[in-house]
Amino acid sequence: MKAKFNAALFYDDTLRQVANDGERNYWPVYYAEILARIGLPYALVGPDELCAEALENYSVLLMPPSGENYLRPAQVEAVSRWVRLGGLLVGFGTRGLDAVFGISLAETIPQADDEFSPSSFIRLSHEQWTVPLLPRDERDCALPVLAPMQCISAVDCQELAHLYSIFGKDLRCPAVTYRTVGKGAACYWAYDLAHCVWAMHQGRPVLKDYDGDGQLKTRDGIAISPWSGELPYADVMLFTLRRILAEHHAVFLHQLPPAPDGAIPDALFHWGGDDCGWQDDFISAAQFMKDLGLPYHINIMQGPAGNTLLSRENYAKLKKLGCEVGIQFRFTFEGIDDPYAFTKEDMEFQLDTHRAAYGEMPVVTVFGRCEWTGWSEPARWLAELGLKGDNNRFSQPGIIPNPLNTLAFGFGTAYPFHYYEDWRRQNRRLEFTCQPISDYECGFRYPEDKIDFSKLHRSIDLAEFWNLALNMFRHPFYIVRTRSAPESIKEALVYMQKQGMNPLHLASDQMCLWWHARSASAIESIHIEESTVSVRTHTAYPAGCIIQLLSSEREPILVEIDGKPAVYKMREQHNVRWLYVAMPSGYASAVVRY
Known part of the structure; x- marks a missing residue:
């Protein structure tokens, strides 16, 4: 028997228009990002293609949420028949196809506060398919759901994930189900996965100082509270979806590239950091990384008067050492009141100064202290100015100013992702990516200047377990001016070798360019x-x-x-x-x- 595998994502742009006209985000736009992230090839199908003739061309159909009476009886029958004949139907809070999914809706749990807050949490529960997606010591992990959650009952279904209230009460109903239907199958997610993942990735708009530290930063946008972000919750959900699709012969574009020699890596580590104004440190840190065979990236900041803090001579020395050089935008300085917001013009001034000083356009940037304002606005401004990505999502919740030795996934992921606009700009995807900081100076404690490899080892173990692309953020200052920071970097390489890993090491620009190339x-x-x-x-x-x-x-x-x-x-x-x-x-x- 010969067959062609094709997946389809249902999308009706009139629903987006209605939501945007009502000044609301249309969360299902993000299913395109989700499928791109897991590397599933797909085609978009609209309402007119929910018919027997069109569905014959597809092996998998993914259905975002829809209203109770959105689907017409003829469409319901066409989809039901297609499943019975061998198709895989995956629904995400989809109404109108309960009989196919084998579920019935009892009630819907609203989000606790706003559309960026949790409604509940789930635990993976299928011993063969989903529980092994977690490390053995984390198999009781709670995954927060940042979307309204349906309480459903299910008939003749396998439970893949179980539902709990936000306070930990067992609600005695499944959150993700799977059932065989004739020659096909139906998988039901009792929530809008796109809403959950998008809200987790991009966080809530930074419109005020939510954490009370006196500054507006990306950490104010972290939406997973009260969860700590010790695991990449959104990635685990997407691994669950990938596992289900793989059972039906899907093939995926992997998140990692081959090494230059064609070898297949077990994990990817991309190395970069900020300057702190000491030019000699930049050169020494870049030399140290080169001597270890590691790529490196340094973001250069400017002084309060807009003056560059790195000479052109030293810039050339960094480039000769193979070190990437980016720009660190700074909007607050010691002795200057925090303005709480900044503009595209502020960025443009600093970028023009950088380009005039060094004659090159940076690829990846970071903001000092990971400052932020609004939701997607800074990403749009950076894209319009010609940059491609940032490292501005610092993933550790809390108000500690510089929490060294931190491993966290506060935005739900280790992988890069594209920013999306809100309803004011039709929820469009920006050609600009975020590289969230997950491993922040792991391996040592400061100012004690003592090694502490426990989190560093855990970071590497998780990267290997899930084949992550991990942002290894390392400042030149600590590499040069402490004993323990360089020892921790050496230990990372030693530990990878002891574990028998085949790692791929990139610098920040290289990681960004890979992700854009992967998208193309x-x-x-x-x-x-x-x-x-x-x-x-x-x-x-x-x-x-x-x-x-x-x-x-x-x-x-x-x-x-x-x-x-x-x-x-x-x-x-x-x-x-x-x-x-x-x-x-x-x-x-x-x-x-x-």
Whole structure:
């Protein structure tokens, strides 16, 4: 039997228009970001395509939330029949298809405060599919849901995740279900996953000093409170979705690129930091990183008068050492009252000064103290000024000014993500990415200047467990002026080697450029014929990309790309076997045969 795998995402732009006209965000816009993040190729289908003839072209249909009477009877029948004949239907709070999903709605739990607050939390509960997605010591982990939550009952369904109130009460109902329907299957999420993930990633608008530290910063936007962010909650939810889709022959564009030699990494670590005004430290730190074989990135700030704090001579020395140089925007200085907000013109002045001093446009930036204002506005301004990404999402909740030795995922993820506009600008995606800071100077304590490797080891362990792309934020000041900071960086490399890891190390610009290239890459087609899977890709990244698919219990007898043996890796991971294949840049076709 020969089949072509195609996934479809239902989208009705009139629903977005109605929401935006009502001065509301249309959260389902973010399903496009979610599917891009897990690397699933898909096509958009509208209301007119919910018919038997159109659905025949698809293997998977993902349905965002819709009103109780949104779907017409003929559409319900067409989708139901398509599932019975072999399709996989995935719903996210979708109404009108209860009979297919095998669920009934009892009530809806509202969010505790606003649309950026939790309504409840879930725990993964399926011993084979979802529980192994968590490390063994975290399998009781609570994942906060930042969206209204449906309390449902389910018939003839497997429970993949269980529902609890925000106070920890067992509500005795499932949060995610899966059931076989004829030759197909239906998976139901009792909440809008896009709302939850988007609110977690981008956080609430920074309109006031929510945490009371006297400054407006991205930490004011962290929406997961009272949860600590010790695990990447949103990533775990997306891994759950990927696991379900993989059972139905989906192939994914992996989050990590191959190494320049084509090797498939176990985790990615990207290294960068801010300057603190001591030029000699920049050179010494860059030399230290180069001697370890690590790439590095330094963001250079300006003084209160708009003067550059790095000479052109030292800028050239950094570049010669292979160190990337970005810009650190600063909007507050010692002795100057915090203005609480800044403008595009403030940024433009500093960027013009930087370009005049060094003759180059930076790629990635950071704001001093991770200052922020509004929601997507600073990201839009940076994009309009020609930059591509930032490191402004500091992931540790709280008001400690400089919490060194911190591992946190306060924005729900370790991976980069695109910023999206609010309803005022039609919820458009910006061509500008965030690289959230997760590992902030892990491995030592300051001012004691003592090593403490526990969080550093945990950081590396989690990165390997989930194949994360981890932001390793390291200031030149600590590398040069302490004993313990450089020892912690050396220990990171030693520990990776002891664990048998194959890490990929990038600098901040390199990470950003990979993520943009990944967004411009695609799995063009997937064909399945008995024991053979054929995949065609188009990759915009010089080193290529990696495709990921569930493998059978036996090794493939053949893995080729364009008729030649391919670089691939089999991993026993999360209770299943995944196959990873390194694809070259440009167009390429892979064949996997068992």
